[in-house]
Amino acid sequence: MFGFFKTAKPRRIQFESDGQAHQTIEVSDKETILSAALRQGIPFPHSCRVGGCATCKCQLREGKVKELTESAYVLSEQELDQGYILACQSVPRTDLTIRLEQAQVPGPSPGAQTLCGRVTDQRRLTHDISALRLRLEQPLRYAAGQYALLSVPGIVDEARSYSFATPSTRSGRSDVEFFIRQVPGGAMSGWAQGATPGTPISLQGPFGDFYLREGQQPILCIAGGSGLAPLKALLEDALQQHNSRPVVLLFGARTQADLYCLEELAHLQQHWAGDFTFVPVLSEEPSSSPWGGQRGLVTDVLAQHTRPNAQAYLCGPPAMVDAAEAQLQALGVPAEQIFSDKFLDKSSLVHSA
Numbered sequence: 001m002f003g004f005f006k007t008a009k010p011r012r013i014q015f016e017s018d019g020q021a022h023q024t025i026e027v028s029d030k031e032t033i034l035s036a037a038l039r040q041g042i043p044f045p046h047s048c049r050v051g052g053c054a055t056c057k058c059q060l061r062e063g064k065v066k067e068l069t070e071s072a073y074v075l076s077e078q079e080l081d082q083g084y085i086l087a088c089q090s091v092p093r094t095d096l097t098i099r100l101e102q103a104q105v106p107g108p109s110p111g112a113q114t115l116c117g118r119v120t121d122q123r124r125l126t127h128d129i130s131a132l133r134l135r136l137e138q139p140l141r142y143a144a145g146q147y148a149l150l151s152v153p154g155i156v157d158e159a160r161s162y163s164f165a166t167p168s169t170r171s172g173r174s175d176v177e178f179f180i181r182q183v184p185g186g187a188m189s190g191w192a193q194g195a196t197p198g199t200p201i202s203l204q205g206p207f208g209d210f211y212l213r214e215g216q217q218p219i220l221c222i223a224g225g226s227g228l229a230p231l232k233a234l235l236e237d238a239l240q241q242h243n244s245r246p247v248v249l250l251f252g253a254r255t256q257a258d259l260y261c262l263e264e265l266a267h268l269q270q271h272w273a274g275d276f277t278f279v280p281v282l283s284e285e286p287s288s289s290p291w292g293g294q295r296g297l298v299t300d301v302l303a304q305h306t307r308p309n310a311q312a313y314l315c316g317p318p319a320m321v322d323a324a325e326a327q328l329q330a331l332g333v334p335a336e337q338i339f340s341d342k343f344l345d346k347s348s349l350v351h352s353a
C-alpha cells in the first residue's frame with residue numbers, strides 16, 4: 001500500500017450557546033461550515049450562500065478557519081473583533097467550537113430534505129429567463145416564497161439557490177417550477193437555458209423566511225426580473241386561501257420583451273377577492289415604442305403606490321431591493337414590515353488574500 005495518498009481527516013465542529021454544548025458535526029475536507037451543517041440536517045440560518053447577506057454569521061470560539069471571501073465586507077468591525085465569521089464562507093482548518101445566538105440553536109429541522117428529481121420541461125419566458133419544471137421523487141412541503149438548492153449531478157455539482165415559482169399544497173408538491181435568469185458566465189443558469197427533459201436533478205430544501213405574513217395590512221410586492229418567481233407563488237398561494245387583502249404588484253423590467261407570465265398575473269388580478277393593482281415598470285423601453293405604461297425604475301413609482309401601513313415583499317436584483325427598501329422606510333413603512341430576498345450570486349464575492 002502506498003503511503004503518500006493521504007485522506008484528510010474530517011474536522012469536528014461543536015456548536016454551543018450560553019456556554020452549553022448542543023451538537024457536534026463532522027466536516028469533510030474543503031466543505032464550509034454551512035454546507036456541513038445543512039448536509040447533516042441542521043437548519044442553520046442562511047440565505048445567499050455567497051458571503052453577501054451575513055445571515056449565516058456566527059462566533060468562532062475555538063479553532064481556525066480558512067475564509068473563502070473577505071467577511072469584512074458584510075461584518076462590522078466590532079463583530080470581526082469578536083471573532084464573528086460567515087459560516088457559508090469558512091472552511092475549518094482545525095476542530096472548531098462555534099457559538100450560536102439562542103435563535104440559531106440547532107433544533108429539529110423544519111422540513112428541509114434532499115430529494116432527487118428529473119427535468120420534465122424547460123421553456124423560455126424571455127431572452128434570458130427560462131422556466132425549469134421538475135418532478136421530484138416524492139412530494140415536498142414548502143411555503144410559497146421559499147427557495148431550494150439545486151444541483152445537477154456530474155454537470156453542476158455545487159448547489160445554487162432558486163425560489164419556487166409554484167405554490168405548495170398542504171400535502172406537498174412533486175411537480176415544481178423555477179424561473180432561472182441567465183447570469184453572464186454562470187454555470188447553472190447557462191445549463192438551465194438548454195436543459196433537456198429527463199436530466200437528473202438534486203434538490204435540497206425548503207429554505208428561507210420569505211413567505212406571506214399574517215395580517216390585514218395591504219400587501220405591496222416589488223419584483224425585478226426572475227424575482228417574480230417567489231412573489232407569483234406567494235400570491236397564487238394566497239389566492240387559493242381566498243385572501244382578500246389589497247395588493248399592489250410592481251414588476252420592474254427593462255423592456256416589454258422582459259415582461260413574462262402576464263397571463264398568470266392577469267388571472268391572479270381577475271380572481272383576487274379584493275383590490276389588485278398590477279403595475280409593470282420599464283426602464284429601457286425605447287421612447288419611440290407605443291408603450292403606454294409606466295417608465296423608469298420601480299422606485300420612481302413607489303411613492304404613489306405605498307401606504308405606510310403596507311406589508312412589503314421585495315425580490316430580485318440586490319441593487320433594486322436595497323434601493324426600494326430604503327425608499328419604503330423613508331415613506332414610513334417600518335423595517336419589520338419589509339421582507340426581502342436578494343438574488344445574489346458569486347459575482348458579489350470579495351476574495352480573501
Ligand SMILES: Cc1cc2nc3c(=O)[nH]c(=O)nc-3n(C[C@H](O)[C@H](O)[C@H](O)COP(=O)(O)OP(=O)(O)OC[C@H]3O[C@@H](n4cnc5c(N)ncnc54)[C@H](O)[C@@H]3O)c2cc1C
Nearest residue numbers: 048160161162163180181185186187188189226343346347
Ligand atoms: C435566496 C436566493 C434565491 C434565489 N432565487 C433565484 C430565482 O428564483 N431565480 C434566479 O434566476 N436566481 C435566483 N437567485 C440567484 C441565483 O442563485 C444565482 O443567480 C445563481 O447562483 C447563479 O448561478 P450560476 O451557476 O448561473 O452562476 P455562477 O457560476 O455561480 O456564477 C455567477 C457569476 O459569478 C461569477 N463568478 C463565478 N465564480 C466566481 C468567483 N469565485 N468570484 C467572483 N465571481 C465569480 C460568474 O462569472 C458569474 O458572473 C437566488 C439567490 C438567492 C440567494
Ligand code: FES
Nearest residue numbers: 047049051054088
Ligand atoms: S448565507 Fe452566508 S453570507 Fe449570506
